[in-house]
Each structure stands twice: as C-alpha cells, then as structure tokens.
Amino acid sequence: MADKAGESFLRLSQSAATTATKRLSQLGTMANQALKDGTQRPCVHCGQERLRATMYECTECRQLCCWDCVVMLPSLPGPSAAKRPLKLCQGCVPLLKKRVCDANIQLRVLRLEAFLADKLEPFTYDPESKLDQSLRLSGHVMTGLKQVSGFLPLGQVAQAIKAGYYLVRYGPLILAGNEIMESFQLIVGLARKLEIPAYGQLLSPDFFAGLYYTMGEHWGQRGRTPHLEALAHTEPSGGIPSPDRGTLLTLRHLTRLLLVSKEPSPTDAQRLLRQAMPGSELLLAELSSASTIPSFFLVCSRTAHAAYLVLPGTRNPADLATDFNAAEEPFGDGLGHRGMVQSAQWLMEEMGSILIQLYTEGYRVTIVGHSLGAGVGALLTLMLRPHISTIFCYGFGTPACVDEALLPSLLTCMVSVVNRDDIVPRLSVRSVQELVDSVLCPGQVAKTQAWMKEDWQAVKDLERVVELRRRGGPSTEGAPDSSDAGAAQDEEQKLMILMEAGVERTRAIRALRAENGDLNGAMLRATAEEVASDDPGPEDLEQPSAPAAPAAASAASALGRLGGLWQEVSQKIPFPSAPSGIQLGPRPPAPEGSAKHTEFFIPGQVVHLYRHNGLARAALAAPSHEALRRIVPSQEMLHDHKLESYALALHQACVEVPRAPTWESFDQRELCACCGSDFAWAFVLQSEAQKMLSRHHCLACGRVVCDGCSRKRLAHANLGFTVPVRTCILSEETITFVDGSAHLVLGSDQ
Structure with a gap:
C-alpha cells in the first residue's frame, strides 16, 4: 500500500513539474515577444523603422511590413487560390498573383483537355451549411425592410409599416416600396461616384416628389398616344427598321x-x-x-x-x-x-x-x-x-x-x-443631368408644387369626412337585408373585392355595414381602421352599425398622422445635406473646375x-x-x-403576325369602360398625374379601364401573351379556356 501511495505521489510530482515547466516556457516566450514588440524594426518595402507591434508579417515571405506598405486581400481568385485573407508586402503581391494565375490556367487547361477527350467530370454538389442557409434565408426576409427603413424616419418605421398598405396604394410613397427606389439609388450612386454637378440637386426633396409626378405625366402621354413608342423608331418612309x-x-x-x-x-x-x-x-x-x-x-x-x-x-x-x-x-x-x-x-x-x-x-x-x-x-x-x-x-x-x-x-x-x-x-x-434638368426646370417645379398642394388638399378632405362621420355617426337606414339572396350575393362580391385588396374579412364586413354597402366608403373606412388600430375582437362585430366614438376619433387621428408623415417624409429622408429649395428662374451655371466626362x-x-x-x-x-x-x-x-x-419580351417579339387588339387612347374615355365610374374612384389623391396613373389598358380587348375592373390576370396565347396579363371583367366573360390558356372569342363586343 505504501509503495502504491509513493508511486502516485511521484506521478503527481512529475505532472506538476511538467506543467510548471510549460508555464515558465510560455511566460518566457511572452516576455521575448513583448521585448520584440517594443523594439524598432525596418519595413521590408520602404525601409523605415517602425515599432514592431504596429507591423504585419507578410503571408508570403514572412518579412515585416509597415501599415503604409501592407496590402490586405480577402483572397485571390480562381480554383487554385486558398480562400483566406492575405497580408502581403508590395513586393510579393505581383509574384503571388502571377503564381496563382498560372496555377488557375493550368487547372482550367486540365478540364479543357478532359472535355476534348470526352472525359470531363461534372461538378459535384457541395452541401450548404446551416449557417449559410440561415444567412441566405434571412437575407431574403430583410431585403424589403432595409429598402423601407433606409428612406423613412427611423422613429416612425413601426407606424409606417402599419400604414404601408394605405400609403403605397394612395400616395407617392409607392417610390419607397418597389423597384423605382432602387433605380433612384442607382442614379444617386453614379452621380456621387463621378461627382456630377447634378448630385446636390438629386438629393433635393423637390426632385424626389417631381420624379413621381413626372412618371404620372409620362404614363399619361403613352396612354393618350398608344403608338408613341413605335413613332420613335418610324422612318420618314413610314417603316420601322427591324432585325431579321x-x-x-x-x-x-x-x-x-x-x-x-x-x-x-x-x-x-x-x-x-x-x-x-x-x-x-x-x-x-x-x-x-x-x-x-x-x-x-x-x-x-x-x-x-x-x-x-x-x-x-x-x-x-x-x-x-x-x-x-x-x-x-x-x-x-x-x-x-x-x-x-x-x-x-x-x-x-x-x-x-x-x-x-x-x-x-x-x-x-x-x-x-x-x-x-x-x-x-x-x-x-x-x-x-x-x-x-x-x-x-x-x-x-x-x-x-x-x-x-x-x-x-x-x-x-x-x-x-x-x-x-x-x-x-x-x-x-x-x-x-438631363433627367435632373427636366424634373427641376421652373415649369415642372411649378406643376409639381401645384399637384402636391392638390393631393394634400384631397387628404385633408378625407380627414374632414372622417371627422363628420365621427360626429354624426353612420346611418343604418337602408342596410341590406341578410335574408335577401340577391343582396347577400352582392355583399359577398363586395367582400371579395375588399379581401383581394388586402382587407381582412371581419374588418371588411364591419366597414360594408357601416357604409350601408357603399364599396368606396368601405374601402376607405377599412383602410383607415387598419392603420389606426389593431385587429378587432369578436365583440366589435356584434354592433357593426354604430362604432364607438373613440374608435372613430382614433381613425381620424391616424389619418392626421398619415397625412403628416406623407407631407414630411421627403424632408426627413436621411440623405446627406443638400440644397432643399428650388430657385424659380435661370439655373445657376455649373461650378468652375467641374470634371468633364467622356x-x-x-x-x-x-x-x-x-x-x-x-x-x-x-x-x-x-x-x-x-x-x-x-x-x-x-x-x-x-x-x-x-x-x-x-x-x-424577346418571346413576344418573335411573334410574326401580332394579333393584340388596338389600344384605345386615354382621351377616348372619361369613365371606365367596364363599370362606368371615374378611374380614380379607389384613390384618395386626385391630381392630374395621379388620375393618369389610375388608368389602365386591358390587354385582351384594348379598352381603358380602372384598376378595380382589371385585377384579373390571364394568359392569352392566341394574342401573344403567354404569361398572365391584365384582363378586364368584360373580356373575362367572353373568354374560353383551351389547355389552360385564355382565348378571346372572336366577334365579341370589344
């Protein structure tokens, strides 16, 4: 027993001695490194002496290089290069790049020779790691949020998300919710990179608003003259030069x-x-x-x-x-x-x-x-x-x-x-530069300001209507009888329209009953309520005809907040400082010494x-x-x-004999060809540019219709439209389906 205890003690002593020796060695190494770091060492490239602690060791030659001479590379391209960050001295950069380039070419030549000998190995599947998968999926989710949060005031992001449907459907903030804003970012990015004189004007809120109304004008010009795009390519002889x-x-x-x-x-x-x-x-x-x-x-x-x-x-x-x-x-x-x-x-x-x-x-x-x-x-x-x-x-x-x-x-x-x-x-x-000049010319600025004033007044009018409804309460006279089959069917159709527009069914039912079946009023009420409050509880459906005054007051207050957000958003976009006012009159000359670009x-x-x-x-x-x-x-x-x-587009361009119907001009119709209503019935903003944006062409019959009557998307292979396109309700009634594709019945009333 004593011998075993002695052996155990001896092993423990040896282990403790070994650990102590290693620790002393580590401390010695650290002390030596500290002494080295505190010394002055020359840079392998420039020769200047620098403190060792501030220098880098070249990944290739292992020589010390100062901060001014080191070259940081995330990695080198090609199949032969190691995918790791590199710290290189300037002398090693061309040598390493040349060696990697030669190795890359050699690997590519090997695959080429294998292909020519019919022995090419296919690429093998590399499973995606959990981290890569999570990053990829989260990137898709965050893309839209980043676009909006980058252009809205940070403190109002949560409110803007709740109001998103209202703003996107009824106001110029549609620019912040789709690809138009990405185009705007491309324009600003190029102007900033090249230091274009128009860069300061691009960051002006007046340009942001003017671009929206210019789009509406351009949409109206094409709608009034449907063959406008073809005219741009028509030769004096009347023909259009086409590729074979x-x-x-x-x-x-x-x-x-x-x-x-x-x-x-x-x-x-x-x-x-x-x-x-x-x-x-x-x-x-x-x-x-x-x-x-x-x-x-x-x-x-x-x-x-x-x-x-x-x-x-x-x-x-x-x-x-x-x-x-x-x-x-x-x-x-x-x-x-x-x-x-x-x-x-x-x-x-x-x-x-x-x-x-x-x-x-x-x-x-x-x-x-x-x-x-x-x-x-x-x-x-x-x-x-x-x-x-x-x-x-x-x-x-x-x-x-x-x-x-x-x-x-x-x-x-x-x-x-x-x-x-x-x-x-x-x-x-x-x-x-020409885009900026056209949007910010005195005449266009005057129109933009007039249209903004007109649209802002329309928003204020809506607030007034909501306030009157809050004071007087909605009327319950003439409410549809649920026992009447025709009225019930009509109500169900209106509910479907509201639900397609993004309104929940419970909210749509309450809004329709509160507005006595008026679809337009129900759309506005449901949208305002969606912005103002959270989803209603079951108790709200028990008395749909008489909503409480606080709820109506909340809706009016929400509309006020929305109006304020819409009015102020262009001034709160987090762009760098730039001139915000527009001077009517001659534009000042470009600053001297500005770069000339080819x-x-x-x-x-x-x-x-x-x-x-x-x-x-x-x-x-x-x-x-x-x-x-x-x-x-x-x-x-x-x-x-x-x-x-x-x-x-190339698939459609290959159609030798186009059979698409001739489009009507916007000027040919004052009212929708399907419902006979004003085109802007579902929009709050009523400026001329907004009225143009509310008009659409049915691609099946060519008539001018409103958005509400042309929400259906159908493919018309016999007309050249192989993917679903805008189709009005009248054309839908005269369509037969063959092999899953819609075919317009010839001879129908168009």
Missing part, C-alpha cells in the same frame, strides 16, 4: 444561358443547363466576390461545336463597385468604362488562352452577357478579335461603356439588346424592344438614338432590366 427573325430567335435562345448563370453554385447551374441546352456541358464555372474580377461560366456543346462564355450581371456589392467605377480608361484607340476595362483585362489574362485553344479546335466562340457582364463582354470581344476572327458577342441590358472612337469596331461583332425603359443602358453622366455609348448594333398595343416589338436603332440616350421616368425602368423581362 433569325437574330431574334438566337437572342431568345441565349437568354436561357443567362438564366443558368443566375444560379448560386456551379452544381445548380449544371443541373439547369441540362434542361436549357440539352447536349451541352459546363466546362468552367467560377463565382467571384471581388471587384474587377467577374464571375463567368464556360458552356460547350460538342455536337454543335460551339463554346459560350457567359458573363452574368451584377451579383454582389463587389460587382456594384465595378458598375460605379465609371470613369474613363484608355482602351485601344479610344476610351472605355474603367471598371469594365479592368474586368475585361483580367478575363483576357485568365481565360484568353482557353478560348483561343477552343477556337483552334474548331469551336465557334460566342460571348453572352447581361448588364455588367455585357459591358465586360464587349470589351473582351475587342481584345480577342485579333486572335479569334469569328468571335461574336450578344449583350442584354448592355450599359453605355465605350466612346465614339470604339463604336465602329463593335458594329460587326456585337448585338446589344435594350428592353423598353431599362435604366441601365441609359445611365450616364449626360442622361442623369460621353459613352451602347456598343454594337442595338435592338430596342418597345411595346405596341402591349406586345413587345423589335426595332434596330443607332447607339446615338434619342430613345436610348435619355432616362425614361417609368415605374418599370428597373423591372425591364431583369433577365426574365428580356426573355418574355
């Missing part, structure tokens, strides 16, 4: 490749590619999160002997930084968009040899790009043209990225497509997709065509930039 059908079919086919490039991973893109282009293989797929280093996909078809370099549009904030890097950069015999020139040069260095080898193997090389990718593809095409004589580029939503000197070189090797009001191809220094153009032959009677048509246009040089104030100017919008 083969070109349109090719463009429609290539949109499938671009839709593949939207996938978040190579495996997903590979899976979708098998459906979009059977028989093709995904040779390379690299996604980048660094600026000036574009993402790309290389798709090859062995049977067609075709290779497609697919360049997607803006995918992340790094791509947005490339978009805004819009200063001039020397390129060949002219100038190009700096960010896109740098991206094209990187692609030429990394992918040029691969594309040239495919060309020597007999493959037809085509570059396909959307948005940012289209601009990069145009410049890359010019760089590869001396090596690949047959190379061709197709761009969708191509931004203006080359000057006039480079235009002739691209006319024979590129086609650019611009979809209707797409803002991205039109976004330039010149177009932004005018850029859309590269290649331009195909403009416009609309005639609601159906997309195609016209050939010069890069300097006026319709492509100005920003069109439209509610769809960013929606038209989406790939899905391009695919749909």
